[in-house]
Amino acid sequence: xxxxxxxxxxxxxxxxxxxxxxxxxxxxxxxxxxxxxxxxxxxxxxxxxxxxxxxxxxxxxxxxxxxxxxxxxxxxxxxxxxxxxxxxxxxxxxxxxxxxxxxxxxxxxxxxxxxxxxxxxxxxxxxxxxxxxxxxxxxxxxxxxxx
Amino acid sequence: xxxxxxxxxxxxxxxxxxxxxxxxxxxxxxxxxxxxxxxxxxxxxxxxxxxxxxxxxxxxxxxxxxxxxxxxxxxxxxxxxxxxxxxxxxxxxxxxxxxxxxxxxxxxxxxxxxxxxxxxxxxxxxxxxxxxxxxxxxxxxxxxxxxxxxxxxxxxxxxxxxxxxxxxxxxxxxxxxxxxxxxxxxxxxxxxxxxxxxxxxxxxxxxxxxxxxxxxxxxxxxxxxxxxxxxxxxxxxxxxxxxxxxxxxxxxxxxxxxxxxxxxxxxxxxxxxxxxxxxxxxxxxxxxxx
Numbered sequence: 001x002x003x004x005x006x007x008x009x010x011x012x013x014x015x016x017x018x019x020x021x022x023x024x025x026x027x028x029x030x031x032x033x034x035x036x037x038x039x040x041x042x043x044x045x046x047x048x049x050x051x052x053x054x055x056x057x058x059x060x061x062x063x064x065x066x067x068x069x070x071x072x073x074x075x076x077x078x079x080x081x082x083x084x085x086x087x088x089x090x091x092x093x094x095x096x097x098x099x100x101x102x103x104x105x106x107x108x109x110x111x112x113x114x115x116x117x118x119x120x121x122x123x124x125x126x127x128x129x130x131x132x133x134x135x136x137x138x139x140x141x142x143x144x145x146x147x
Numbered sequence: 148x149x150x151x152x153x154x155x156x157x158x159x160x161x162x163x164x165x166x167x168x169x170x171x172x173x174x175x176x177x178x179x180x181x182x183x184x185x186x187x188x189x190x191x192x193x194x195x196x197x198x199x200x201x202x203x204x205x206x207x208x209x210x211x212x213x214x215x216x217x218x219x220x221x222x223x224x225x226x227x228x229x230x231x232x233x234x235x236x237x238x239x240x241x242x243x244x245x246x247x248x249x250x251x252x253x254x255x256x257x258x259x260x261x262x263x264x265x266x267x268x269x270x271x272x273x274x275x276x277x278x279x280x281x282x283x284x285x286x287x288x289x290x291x292x293x294x295x296x297x298x299x300x301x302x303x304x305x306x307x308x309x310x311x312x313x314x315x316x317x318x319x320x321x322x323x324x325x326x327x328x329x330x331x332x333x334x335x336x337x338x339x340x341x342x343x344x345x346x347x348x349x350x351x352x353x354x355x356x357x358x359x360x361x362x363x364x365x366x367x368x369x370x371x372x373x374x375x376x377x378x379x380x381x382x383x384x385x386x387x388x389x390x391x392x393x394x395x396x397x398x399x400x401x402x403x404x405x406x407x408x409x410x411x412x413x414x415x416x417x418x419x420x421x422x423x424x425x426x427x428x429x430x431x432x433x434x435x436x437x
Contacts, residue, residue, distance in 0.1 A: 023309075080321055084379040086405075087317030093294060094379050108306045110313040 011052040023111035034067030067098035077124040171219035172212035176204025180256035184264030188343025190218025196413035233345035261285035263350040272368040281369035281427040288385035290355040302340035319405035320377040323412040331410045365395030375404035
């Protein structure tokens with residue numbers, strides 16, 4: 001089964017999370033997440049996730065790219081990741097995961113990225129094996145990506 | 148009187164290559180002297196669980212210095228240090244540990260270091276085998292080449308200490324307790340930005356025992372290497388490779404551990420290091436009775 005990225009639940013969780021809010025303070029950027037063949041855009045405006053959704057627009061610009069195979073993301077999102085998938089830098093240096101673009105901006109807010117990963121893991125764990133994803137502080141529970 | 152730790156902090160005035168350094172160190176316990184070395188860009192508070200563990204201090208005299216420019220050890224007076232880039236060299240690092248031991252008149256102490264301090268363990272065994280009964284390298288490795296490209300961003304003006312702290316949080320094991328991982332990263336929020344980068348000159352670039360590790364004589368100085376499963380900075384396989392090259396050395400794979408055993412998960416670290424402490428204690432006692 002293909003990996004699902006619960007975009008709306010993640011967006012809502014991030015915007016309601018005090019740790020993410022603090023870590024992402026003053027961060028305005030557009031991140032592209034490549035999950036296998038799927039692409040997602042995550043737009044941050046001053047620490048708020050304004051948009052997180054799948055895109056098929058090949059011309060959509062981004063400042064930062066985080067990319068890996070579905071297997072890479074499945075390992076990153078595991079409740080207890082195997083060695084070196086515990087964070088993005090570990091995956092980047094050891095497993096061929098892509099981190100590119102505005103790395104200075106990314107690393108300046110690396111706490112925020114780590115917290116986002118925590119939230120994604122938590123939501124991924126919550127919905128593991130569940131057909132209908134629960135909403136985590138969100139509005140409609142919409143999940144993008146392939147199921 | 149309320150609860151007070153048995154740890155005492157003092158300053159020692161060390162002369163290294165004609166320059167006087169005022170070195171802060173903490174000490175607790177009695178018995179086998181053991182010098183504990185902190186990691187790059189950090190300071191001795193990383194050892195606070197070890198130095199307050201009565202199972203350790205009942206048998207060991209634990210001494211934890213802050214390197215110059217780290218923690219409470221200021222840059223040396225009388226030197227225009229601000230006019231130079233801070234750079235830690237192997238030569239200075241080794242001389243510092245040896246000078247600390249001699250200054251305190253320690254009798255062939257045990258050396259215990261982590262990360263760059265772990266890398267120094269086999270370097271000391273190679274270059275100063277008569278000074279130490281044993282060296283214990285946590286996250287010691289043959290080398291740590293490959294991530295030098297990060298160094299220029301560790302003191303980049305666009306990035307605060309938050310990056311260093313977050314990066315260090317990321318090389319802890321995901322199963323280590325959250326509070327301990329946060330405490331580990333907290334120490335990295337405190338250091339002067341050029342110091343972390345300067346320390347990595349030794350850690351990333353200068354330290355490399357390829358081709359010479361086999362020259363270490365464990366009959367003169369015992370060598371123990373402990374590597375964390377989740378440490379992607381000092382890879383466990385490079386720790387094992389190092390141990391394989393040192394005849395008579397001991398290797399311990401620490402499952403469920405990251406780059407900072409003594410601070411990210413002390414209870415688990417204690418399980419791994421206790422048998423090693425038993426052995427080095429016996430070695431020290433044997434050599435003391437000769």
